[in-house]
Amino acid sequence: MELTNIINKLESHLLDTRQINRLAIRQARILSRHVIRENRVEEMRIVLLLCLAALHKGVPRADTVFLMKPFDPAIVGQHAKNIDAQPDWAELLIDPATFSGIKTLLENLVQNPDIFTPLSGTIPQPGADTMPLLISSRLSGHIGFSRYWCAAEKLENNLRSLLQRDLEEQHDRQRSENDFARKANDVLKWIFGKESILAGGGRFHHRQAAAAALALRTRFLIVSGGPGTGKTSVVIQILRALIRFFDPEIKPDRIVLCAPTGRAKARMGESVDKSIEEMEKISGEAGLSQGNPDLALKNLKCKTIHSLLGVRPDGGMKFNAQNPLPYQVIVVDEASMVDLSLFTGLIEAVSPNCRIILLGDMHQLPSVEAGAVLGDLTARFLSREGFPTLTEKTAEWVENVLHDVEIDNNAEERAGSLTLSSVEEVSKTGALIDHAVVLTHSYRSSEAHGILELCSCINRGKADEVIKVIQEGRYSNTLQMETENEKEEILRWLKSHYLGEHLKTLEGLKNLQTEAVAFNDHPDFVSVLSRLEAAFKILDGSRMLVFGHEGETGRDSINRQADKLLRTALDKNQKGRFFHGQLVILEQNHHDLDLYNGDWGIVVQSKNEGTKVIFRRGNGYKVQALGRLMGLEPAYAMTVHKSQGSEFDEVLLVLPGHETPLLSRQIVYTGITRARYRIKVLGSPAILKRAIAIQEERPGGVLLD
Numbered sequence: 265m266e267l268t269n270i271i272n273k274l275e276s277h278l279l280d281t282r283q284i285n286r287l288a289i290r291q292a293r294i295l296s297r298h299v300i301r302e303n304r305v306e307e308m309r310i311v312l313l314l315c316l317a318a319l320h321k322g323v324p325r326a327d328t329v330f331l332m333k334p335f336d337p338a339i340v341g342q343h344a345k346n347i348d349a350q351p352d353w354a355e356l357l358i359d360p361a362t363f364s365g366i367k368t369l370l371e372n373l374v375q376n377p378d379i380f381t382p383l384s385g386t387i388p389q390p391g392a393d394t395m396p397l398l399i400s401s402r403l404s405g406h407i408g409f410s411r412y413w414c415a416a417e418k419l420e421n422n423l424r425s426l427l428q429r430d431l432e433e434q435h436d437r438q439r440s441e442n443d444f445a446r447k448a449n450d451v452l453k454w455i456f457g458k459e460s461i462l463a464g465g466g467r468f469h470h471r472q473a474a475a476a477a478l479a480l481r482t483r484f485l486i487v488s489g490g491p492g493t494g495k496t497s498v499v500i501q502i503l504r505a506l507i508r509f510f511d512p513e514i515k516p517d518r519i520v521l522c523a524p525t526g527r528a529k530a531r532m533g534e535s536v537d538k539s540i541e542e543m544e545k546i547s548g549e550a551g552l553s554q555g556n557p558d559l560a561l562k563n564l565k566c567k568t569i570h571s572l573l574g575v576r577p578d579g580g581m582k583f584n585a586q587n588p589l590p591y592q593v594i595v596v597d598e599a600s601m602v603d604l605s606l607f608t609g610l611i612e613a614v615s616p617n618c619r620i621i622l623l624g625d626m627h628q629l630p631s632v633e634a635g636a637v638l639g640d641l642t643a644r645f646l647s648r649e650g651f652p653t654l655t656e657k658t659a660e661w662v663e664n665v666l667h668d669v670e671i672d673n674n675a676e677e678r679a680g681s682l683t684l685s686s687v688e689e690v691s692k693t694g695a696l697i698d699h700a701v702v703l704t705h706s707y708r709s710s711e712a713h714g715i716l717e718l719c720s721c722i723n724r725g726k727a728d729e730v731i732k733v734i735q736e737g738r739y740s741n742t743l744q745m746e747t748e749n750e751k752e753e754i755l756r757w758l759k760s761h762y763l764g765e766h767l768k769t770l771e772g773l774k775n776l777q778t779e780a781v782a783f784n785d786h787p788d789f790v791s792v793l794s795r796l797e798a799a800f801k802i803l804d805g806s807r808m809l810v811f812g813h814e815g816e817t818g819r820d821s822i823n824r825q826a827d828k829l830l831r832t833a834l835d836k837n838q839k840g841r842f843f844h845g846q847l848v849i850l851e852q853n854h855h856d857l858d859l860y861n862g863d864w865g866i867v868v869q870s871k872n873e874g875t876k877v878i879f880r881r882g883n884g885y886k887v888q889a890l891g892r893l894m895g896l897e898p899a900y901a902m903t904v905h906k907s908q909g910s911e912f913d914e915v916l917l918v919l920p921g922h923e924t925p926l927l928s929r930q931i932v933y934t935g936i937t938r939a940r941y942r943i944k945v946l947g948s949p950a951i952l953k954r955a956i957a958i959q960e961e962r963p964g965g966v967l968l969d
Contacts, residue, residue, distance in 0.1 A: 267306040267307065267310065268306065269356065270310065270356065270357075270362060270366075271306060271309055271310060271313070273352070273353035273356045273357055274310065274313055274334065274353070274357065275289055275313065276351065276352070276353045277334060277340070277343070277351070277353040277354075277357055278313065278317055278334060280343070280347055280351055280353070281343045281346075281347075281925060282924075282925060283317045283320055283321070283334065283925055284313065284316055284317050284320055285320075288313075288316040288317075288320070289313075291312070291316065292309050292312040292313045292316060293309065295308075295312055295383065295397065296308040296309035296312055296383075298382065298383055299380050299381070299382075299383055300381050300382065301381075304379065304380055307369055307380070308380045308383060308384075310366060310369065311369065311370065311373060311380070311384075311398070311407070312398075314331045314332075314334065314366075314370070315331065315398065315407060315408065315409060317334060318330060318331055318408075319409065319412075319634055321925075321962070322603075322630060322631065322632070322633065322634050322635065322636065322962050323408075323634065323961070323962050323963060323964060324408055324409070324412035324413065324415070324416055324604050324634045324635050324962075324964055324965060325399075325406040325407065325408025325409075325412060325413050325416065325963075325964030326406060326407060326408060326963055326964050327404075327405045327406055327407075327963060327964070328367060328370040328371055328374065328405065328407070330961065330963055331370055331407065332363070332366065332367055332370070334357070335357055335358070335362065335363045335366060335367075337358040337363075340353075340354055340357050340358050341354065341358065342923050345922075346922045346923060346924070370407065373398075373400050373407060374400050374401070374402060374405055374406075374407065375402060377396075377399070377400040377401070377402075380398070381396075382394075382396060383396060383397045383398060384396050384397070384398040384399070384400060385398075385399065385400075386399065386400070386401070387399055387401065387413065387414075387417070388410075395410045395414075396410055397409065397410060398410065399413045399414075404964075406963075406964045408964055411605070412604060412605070412634050412635070415604050415605050415608040415635075416604060416608075416635070416964070416965060416966055416967075418608050418612065419604070419607060419608040419611055419612075419637070419966055420966055420967060420968060422608075422611045422612055423484070423611060423695075423966070423968060424695065424968065426483060426484050426611070426614075426620075427484060427695050427696075427699070429483070429616065430482050430483050430484060430699075433483075434481070445661065445664055445665050447509060448477060448480050448481075448505075448509060448665045449664075449665050449666070449667060449668075449669070451480075451505050451508045451509045452473065452476060452477060452505060452665065452666065452669045453668065453669050453670070454508070455476075455501055455504045455505055455508070455558075456468055456473055456476075456501070456669050456670055456671055457669065457670035459546075459556075459558070460546070460670070461497070461500060461501070461539060461542050461543040461546060462497075467670060467671050467672045468494070468497070468498070468501065468671050468672065469494065469671065469672050469703070469705040470666070470671055470672055471682070471701055471702070471703050471704060471705065472494055472497070472498040472501065472671075472703060473501075473666055473669060473671045474662050474666065474682060474701055475487050475498050475502065475701040475703070476498065476501045476502045476505045477505075477661075477662050477665045477666060478658075478662065478698070478699075478701060479502040479505060479506060479619070479621065480505055480506065480509050480665075481658075481661070481698075482619075482698065482699055483617075483618070483619045483620065484619075484620050484699050485502075485619075485620070485621050485622070485699055485700070485701070486599075486621075486622045486624075486638070486641060486642060486696070486699060486700040486701070487499075487502075487621065487622070487623050487700075487701055487703065488623075488624055488625060488626045488638070488642055488700065488701075488702045488703065489625065489702060489703030489704065490625050490627065490703075490706065490716075490719065490937060491625070491706075491708075491911060491937045491938075492706045492707050492708035492712070492940075493703035493704065493705060493706055493707070494703060494705075494707055495597075495623045495624075495703060496532070496535040496536060496539060496597075496623075497539060498703070499521075499536065499595055499597075499621070499623065500536065500539045500540065500543065500561070502621060503516075503519060503561055503564075503593065503595075504558045504561070506519075506593060506619070507519075507557055507558070507560070507561075508557060508558075511557065513592070514592045514593060514619075515560075515592070516560040516561050516563065516564065517560075517563070518590070518591050518592040518593065519561075519564060519565075519591065519592065519593040519594075519595070520564075520565045520566075520567060520572060520589075520591045520593070520594055520595070521533070521536060521564055521565065521566045521567070521595045521597065522566070522567050522568065522569050522572045522594065522595070522596055522597070523566075523568060523569065523596070523597045523598050523601075524568070524569055524598055524599075524601045524602045524603075524606065524631070525568065525598070525601065525860060525861060525862060526568055526853050526855070526859075526860025526861060526862075526863075527860045527861060527862030527863055527909065528597060528598040528601065528862075528908075528909050529566055529567060529568050529597075529860070530858075530860060530863070530881070531909055531910075532566060532597040532598075533566040533882075534881070534882040536564060536566070537882060538882075540559075540561055540562055540564075543558060543559075543561075544559060544562070569596070569602065569606055569610055570606070571855075572589070572594075572610075573589075573606075573609050573610060573613055575609075581609050581613065583613040584609070584612055584613050585612050585613065587613075588613055588614060588615040588616075588618075589613050589614055589615060589618070590615070591614075591615070591618060592615075592617065592618055592619065593618070593619045593621070594610075594614060594618060594619070594620050594621070595621045595623065596610070596620070596621070596622050596623065596624075597623045597624070598623070598624055598908070598909055599622040599623060599624035599637070599638040600624040600625055600626065600628045600629065600630055600631070600636075600638045600639065600908075601624075601629075601630075601631050601632075601908060601909075602631060602637055602638070603631035603632070603633035603634055603635045603637075604631075604633070604634050604635025604637060604965065604966075605633070605634070605635070606633075607635065607637045622638065622641075624638045625937075626638055626639060626642035626643075626645070626646065626702070627719075627723050627930065627933050628908065628930060628933065628934050628937075629904070629905060629908060629928075629930045629931055629934045629960075630930070630960070630962060632905060635962065635965050635966075636962040636965055637965065637966055639962065639965075640962075640965040640966040640967070640968075641696060641700075641966060641968070642700065642702075644692060644693050644694060644696065645693070645700065645702060646723075648684075648689065650681050650704070651702035651704060652681065652682050652683055652684045652685070652689070653682060653684070653693070653696075653697065653698070653699075653700040653701060653702060654682045654683055654684065654697070654698050655683070655684060655690060655697055655698055656683050656684075658697075658698040659682050659683040662682070672705075682701070684697070694968055694969050695968045695969055696968060708940065712742070712940060712941060713739070713742075714733070714738070714739025714742035714743045715742060715743070715936060715937070715939060715941075715943055717733055717739075718730060718733050718734070718743060718936060718943070719933055719936060719937060721733060722929060722932055722933045722936065722956055723929070723933060725929060725956060725957065725959065726956075727952070727953035727954075727956040727957055728953070730952065730953070730956055731745075731949050731952070731953065734945065741942070742941065742942050742943070743942075743943055743944075744942075744943075744944040744945070745944070745945045745946075745949070745952075746944065746945070746946045746947075747947070747948060747949060750816065750817055750918070750921070750946055750947065751816065751825075753916075753946050754808070754817075754822055754825060754916075754918070754946070755825065755829070757806075757808060757916050758825065758826050758829055758830070758900065759829070761802070761805070761806045761914075762802070762826075762829075762830055762900075763829075763830075763833060766802045767833055767834070769795075769798045769799055769802055770799055770802070770834060770844075770845035770866075771834060771845065772795055772798075772799075773795055773796070773799055773844070773845065773866065773868050773869075774844055774868075774869050775869065775870070775871040776792060776795065776796075776868050776869075776870050776871060777792055777870070777871050778792075778868065778870040778871070778873055778876050778878065778887045779870075779873065779887075780792040781793070781796070781878070781884070781885050781886075781887050782887070793885070796878060796885055799866055800866070800880055803847050803864075803866060804880070804912065804913075805912060805913045805914060806912055806913060806914040806915070806916070807899075807900075807901075807902060807907065807910075807912045807914075807915055807916075807938070808822060808900060808901040808902075808915075808916045808918055809901070809902060809903070809904050809907055809915055809916070809917050809918065809935045809938060810822065810901050810902070810903055810904070810918045810920075811903065811904060811918075811919065811920050811924065811926045811927070811931060812903065812920065812924065812926050813903070815920060815921055816921060817918045817919065817920055817921050817946075817947070818920075819901045819902060819903055822900065822901035822918070823897070823898035823899075823900055823901050826898060826900035826901070827843075827846075827898060830843075830845070830846070830900075831843045831846075834846070835869070842867045842875070842890060842896070843867060844867060844868060844869040844875075845866065845867065845868075846866070846867040846898060847864065847865075847866060847898065847899045847900055848864060848865055848866070848867055848877060848896050848897060848898060848899050849862065849863070849864040849865075849896070849897055849898075849899035849902060849906070850862065850863045850864070850893065850895055850896060850897075851895040851896070851897050852894060852895035854892075854893065854894075857888055857892065857893075858886070859879060859886070859888065859893070861895075862906055862909075862910075863879050864879070864899045864902075865877045865878050865879035865880070866878050867890065873889075874889065874890070874891075875889070875890040875891075876888065876889060876890060877889075877890050877893060877896070901918070904917075904931050904934050904935040904938075905931075905934075907934070907935070907938050908934060910938060911938055911939075911940050912938055912939060912940065913939070913940050913941050913942065914939060914941065914942040914943075914944075915935065915936070915938050915939035915942070915943050915944070916944050916946055917932075917935045917936060917943060917944070917945050917946065918946045918947060919945065919946060919947025919948060919951045919952060919955070920947070920951065921947070921948075921951075922951070923951065923954055927951070927954055927955040927958050928955060928958045928959070928960040929955065929956050929957070929958060929959050929960065930959075930960050931955065931960075932952065932955045932956055
């Protein structure tokens, strides 16, 4: 093989198709020079390029099939069609001789991990002084960077130890199992019945109650479910059950809520606060406020995982195996967004007697960084109709514990629906059997039924059914698709959602007494909050979601179009980058201001304090001077990745104009589930069907038998 030519073409291909960036190209060039045998330098450079491209896709360690994807003739040919000028890399990369030569190179590395010494090698022994950059394994056939390889192994070992301790505890408890079940039943009767947090006589779903029951029995629990399935509500129920059942062992001040991002942390805190306020209100009306242990949950701590672990700039952590976290219960929200390294650090830092509860949507997009831990842990449940997760014995225990508990007793949703029906299914589920509940009942209104049916088709990979559901008209008020005139449709969307009567509301914020926001005794407090509420209702009500930044249907182009249209209408005299009434989003964290990447707000020309940006915070608002905020961007269109955890009444999901590496079933599902009531898909049915057909792969992650 003429390696120099192949390297040049491969670099161009990976750059042109955004599978790698220029920094990674430089890294591969520099690192490959450290191979001892000079005749291996170019081979090492190719291997590094392919491993870096896999890492760019979030894959921590990959087999040769995945690493060879940049040479797949169909993929290369499709990418070549999408490049404006015919690229010069296509012909060489789809040459069978090139494919065969690179495949042999990777297979040799798997069989002989030391061929690129000192950059490659086998998994080092514990306590080893040195570590190769790349690790390869004959046993698994994987190649990957040692940092992520070791993180995955450490996480696997820690999870196995945690689950084993769980089994041993249950074994030790067998003699007192009847007393345990009776006490659990008493606790659950109170929190789901007499002291339920649901107003108006509403009842929790059976699977929510099953999750609360399992949380008493296990130290590691996954609660998964789509938007509207009540994950936040069941967390409060789980915590109420734990502090009542294990009093005085578990105290509210030893419970912490955490999330992978500042924005997710803030959203979780707001949702939990609302549930606790409702609990307090209902408790007060029932005369149960005095001595109610649940009310101590008002002071729950809510942190980012980084701040919880004390992550330092060098990547080190204050809390670890030698200095464990002081909490007895840790709840992790938006677990699908937690990357491999962070997850490993968290599990390593928990104390032996800690309980861990993971919340997340297993169908949603995984972390931007390497790994897809929630996806790895829940993949074993995805292929089974109804998502059963329990052995027959545990399902019977759950049924016994929930006897006479006031919950939704739909016969089809009783414990039997949670039971794995065969020995084969139990075997395939492995170590996480009896450690997960998938919430399936949606509390969204009947208006959202079309969205729910659409999501079901997407998750099953039924692309033709997705198109049929949208186009057949049964849900015409909820689901729509526009296949032509993208520019005109985007302009129509902007006009209908931000001009007309909406424009008057946004104009009405001019000369706002922003200082009144912080003082409820200010004479303008009620008026200011009323005007802000009306404006945020407009801006929170709808959003355009896109797959990427570039191109005519990318974020940057749409936001420029919005700027051109709305600046003239709202603030034509403003010459700066931002204008009054503009919808904006933060692209970086401001920990000192309690503002985070993903927070969005409105630019407001205040009465006497200059230009401000106002963000919603729960039932109130947070005001900050525009000049103090770095990383602020327009937000009329935002990427699907950035929208995770958010919901809007209406969403326009704008598909890319051609096939890109961003296409996947998960991104379509995540975009569509951001809509509460109405979703409109803008773009080609062929692109939509292609995206649904692609199940994003992240091989080599967490493997539990």
